[in-house]
Amino acid sequence: MSAGGRVEQTRAQIVEAALRLFAERGYERTTMRAIADEAHVAVGNAYYYFGSKEHLIQGFYDQMQRQHMAASEAVLAGTTNFADRLSGVMHAWLDVAAPYHEFAAQFFKNAADPSSPLSPFSEGSAAARDGAVSVMRHVVDGADLSVDRELRAALPELLWLYQMGIVLCWVHDASSGARRTRMLIDRTVPLAERIIRLSRSRLLRGPTRDVVSLLGDLGLRFADAGHIVGREAAILGRI
Amino acid sequence: MSAGGRVEQTRAQIVEAALRLFAERGYERTTMRAIADEAHVAVGNAYYYFGSKEHLIQGFYDQMQRQHMAASEAVLAGTTNFADRLSGVMHAWLDVAAPYHEFAAQFFKNAADPSSPLSPFSEGSAAARDGAVSVMRHVVDGADLSVDRELRAALPELLWLYQMGIVLCWVHDASSGARRTRMLIDRTVPLAERIIRLSRSRLLRGPTRDVVSLLGDLGLRFADAGHIVGREAAILGRI
DNA sequence: CCATTGACTTGAACGTGTTCAAGACGGGGG
DNA sequence: CCCCCGTCTTGAACACGTTCAAGTCAATGG
Numbered sequence: 001m002s003a004g005g006r007v008e009q010t011r012a013q014i015v016e017a018a019l020r021l022f023a024e025r026g027y028e029r030t031t032m033r034a035i036a037d038e039a040h041v042a043v044g045n046a047y048y049y050f051g052s053k054e055h056l057i058q059g060f061y062d063q064m065q066r067q068h069m070a071a072s073e074a075v076l077a078g079t080t081n082f083a084d085r086l087s088g089v090m091h092a093w094l095d096v097a098a099p100y101h102e103f104a105a106q107f108f109k110n111a112a113d114p115s116s117p118l119s120p121f122s123e124g125s126a127a128a129r130d131g132a133v134s135v136m137r138h139v140v141d142g143a144d145l146s147v148d149r150e151l152r153a154a155l156p157e158l159l160w161l162y163q164m165g166i167v168l169c170w171v172h173d174a175s176s177g178a179r180r181t182r183m184l185i186d187r188t189v190p191l192a193e194r195i196i197r198l199s200r201s202r203l204l205r206g207p208t209r210d211v212v213s214l215l216g217d218l219g220l221r222f223a224d225a226g227h228i229v230g231r232e233a234a235i236l237g238r239i
Numbered sequence: 240m241s242a243g244g245r246v247e248q249t250r251a252q253i254v255e256a257a258l259r260l261f262a263e264r265g266y267e268r269t270t271m272r273a274i275a276d277e278a279h280v281a282v283g284n285a286y287y288y289f290g291s292k293e294h295l296i297q298g299f300y301d302q303m304q305r306q307h308m309a310a311s312e313a314v315l316a317g318t319t320n321f322a323d324r325l326s327g328v329m330h331a332w333l334d335v336a337a338p339y340h341e342f343a344a345q346f347f348k349n350a351a352d353p354s355s356p357l358s359p360f361s362e363g364s365a366a367a368r369d370g371a372v373s374v375m376r377h378v379v380d381g382a383d384l385s386v387d388r389e390l391r392a393a394l395p396e397l398l399w400l401y402q403m404g405i406v407l408c409w410v411h412d413a414s415s416g417a418r419r420t421r422m423l424i425d426r427t428v429p430l431a432e433r434i435i436r437l438s439r440s441r442l443l444r445g446p447t448r449d450v451v452s453l454l455g456d457l458g459l460r461f462a463d464a465g466h467i468v469g470r471e472a473a474i475l476g477r478i
Numbered sequence: 479c480c481a482t483t484g485a486c487t488t489g490a491a492c493g494t495g496t497t498c499a500a501g502a503c504g505g506g507g508g
Numbered sequence: 509c510c511c512c513c514g515t516c517t518t519g520a521a522c523a524c525g526t527t528c529a530a531g532t533c534a535a536t537g538g
Contacts, residue, residue, distance in 0.1 A: 007486080031524060042488045044527080053525065109352030114344055114411045121411055172353045172360055180457065187453050191446055203442055207430055214426050218419065246516080271495060281518045283497080292495065 011049050013039040015059035022060070023099070027106040057107050057118055060100070065128050067096045072135050082143035082196075086159065087189045089139055090166060094178050094185075097170070101178070105171045120164060133160045148199045154212045155196070162192065250288050252278040254298040261299065262338070266345040296346050296357055299339070304367050306335045311374050321382035321435075325398065326428045328378055329405060333417050333424075336409070340417070344410045359403060372399045387438045393451045394435070401431065 017038035021030040032053055036043045050056050075088035097104060110118035117124040136159040140152065147155060166188075170181040199208040256277035260269040271292055275282045289295050314327035336343060349357035356363040376395040379386070386394060405427075409420040438447040 010486085032526080033524075043525090044489070045487055047526065048486070105353055109348050109355070112351035112407060112410065113348030114413075116348070119411075168351060171351065172358075174353075184453070184457065187449065187456075191449050191453075194446055198442065201442065203437065203440065207433055210426065210430050214423070214430075217426075218423065249516085270493080272493095282495090283519070284517055286496065287516070 010039075010041065010045070014041060014046050014049055015056060018056040019060055019063070022103050026103040027057075051117075054107070054110065054116065054118055057110070058124070060104075061118070061125075061128055064096055064100070065131055068093050069131065069135060071096055072138075076138060076142055080142060080144045082139075082145040083189050083193045085139045085143050086192065087185060089135060090163065090185045090189070091182065093163070093166075094170065094181060098178065101170070108167065108171045129160070132163065133157055136160050136163070145193070145196065146200070147196055148205070148208055150212045151196070151199050151208055154215050157215060158211075159192075162188075249278075249280065249284070253280060253285050253288055254295060257295040258299055258302070261342050265342040266296075290356075293346070293349065293355065293357055296349070297363070299343075300357070300364075300367055303335055303339070304370055307332050308370065308374060310335055311377075315377060315381055319381060319383045321378075321384040322428050322432045324378045324382050325431065326424060328374060329402065329424045329428070330421065332402070332405075333409065333420060337417065340409070347406065347410045368399070371402065372396055375399050375402070384432070384435065385439070386435055387444070387447055389451045390435070390438050390447055393454050396454060397450075398431075401427075 014035065018030070018035045021034055021038060024030075032043055032046060035056070036046050039046070046056075071092035072089045075092050076085055079085055079088070107118070110116040113119055114121070116122065119125060120129055133156050136156040139159065140147070140155050166181060166185060169184055170178055173179075173181045175181075195204070198204045253274065257269070257274045260273055260277060263269075271282055271285060274295070275285050278285070285295075310331035311328045314331050315324055318324055318327070346357070349355040352358055353360065355361065358364060359368055372395050375398040378398065379391065379394050405420060405424060408423055409417055412418075412420045414420075434443070437443045
């Protein structure tokens with residue numbers, strides 16, 4: 001086995017041990033010493049590969065996003081109806097995230113911390129974010145929905161923001177099976193569809209333009225990230 | 240001096256020392272030992288009065304909300320135009336919060352952590368939240384704005400959610416003077432007003448009802464909290 | 479075969495939040 | 509005046525995230 005392979009194996013050992021223990025006892029109650037033990041490695045070695053305990057979470061995010069992307073693929077292959085596509089993708093996220101609800105909530109707080117490398121707005125999360133946005137792009141592109149041209153370009157990002165809101169609700173949602181969050185989805189998706197359809201009406205064209213240009217000026221429109229979109233497209237293209 | 244008075248003095252000493260040091264060096268870089276020293280008190284004593292380092296932040300919240308309420312009072316006395324009132328109250332918040340931007344951002348992450356007593360959705364924050372909602376109620380009540388009846392009842396809470404969104408932006412906003420956040424306010428307030436006015440139009444009456452009933456079913460409508468509203472009303476009633 | 483180099487690994491030590499057993503204090507009953 | 513009891517107050521001790529000087533190891537060059 002090459003040295004590179006061994007290094008990858010050590011990394012994997014550590015992140016796997018961490019996720020196993022997080023799922024078992026939660027984030028806070030898992031110590032770096034326990035992770036190191038479980039991975040048959042010294043404490044300092046974990047820090048050689050991961051800058052901090054928080055950085056280990058990125059591994060969890062990556063895994064979850066891969067699973068969500070696969071689940072979305074199945075959903076999006078089944079229908080061209082916009083509401084069904086969006087709803088399906090959102091429920092798929094809940095399905096994927098469900099097993100981790102208890103401990104995931106413990107560190108989703110990083111979402112609101114701008115100094116954390118785990119903030120979904122941070123540089124470090126660019127890859128995961130672009131992946132999620134590109135899922136939304138496919139939701140829109142494959143749908144039989146006539147959208148205002150300008151809005152269409154901004155819609156994937158808007159839907160990603162919508163998803164962040166749903167996640168925030170989910171984090172606070174203690175109901176069994178995330179009932180409340182699922183209700184929120186079921187009732188906001190048709191609402192979103194209606195508003196998107198109305199975006200071309202005389203009454204709402206103005207506000208729509210305002211929202212789109214605001215989004216642009218805020219700089220939420222990230223760099224093209226062609227390579228990421230390319231990579232994800234390889235997966236989603238088959239849909 | 241009675242024992243009760245002495246106790247209050249000790250509490251105040253600790254919270255004042257904490258705020259002073261937070262402002263000076265930031266939250267993370269302030270140690271409990273330093274706070275205890277500054278307050279001329281033993282470390283354990285701080286824990287006798289405050290459950291954790293995080294709990295000391297509540298003192299900061301309380302102080303900021305008092306200041307914001309006072310600033311809002313001045314603003315709301317000046318105009319009955321809805322957009323001006325909402326915009327004024329939001330900018331007033333930014334003014335009040337400005338000196339603390341650097342270190343406040345460090346712990347606003349608790350906002351997204353449901354397990355934290357500092358989450359704006361938590362029981363512990365009920366008082367502060369009710370106060371903020373009641374400011375929004377006065378924004379609406381004193382405005383020359385004809386609103387759909389059902390929407391009117393839900394509007395204060397919706398505007399509070401809007402404020403949470405603005406705060407989230409502010410936390411991430413590194414521009415000088417919170418330029419970006421101020422722009423966001425200046426461009427979303429007229430948008431909000433337009434949509435609220437349109438809430439009575441045939442086209443939007445349906446979606447409006449949907450949003451209002453959704454808010455109710457989600458349980459975001461908190462208990463009446465009459466005593467709080469009463470207390471705040473004593474202040475805001477003079478407007 | 480050895481020496482050198484640099485990537486990887488180790489675990490003791492440090493700083494910080496938090497806990498807790500023990501003490502100080504003060505006022506009320508004997 | 510003393511003792512008792514409950515309310516503060518103390519600071520040493522603990523647990524955990526993190527750092528770092530030192531060590532191991534494999535590959536490379538002589």
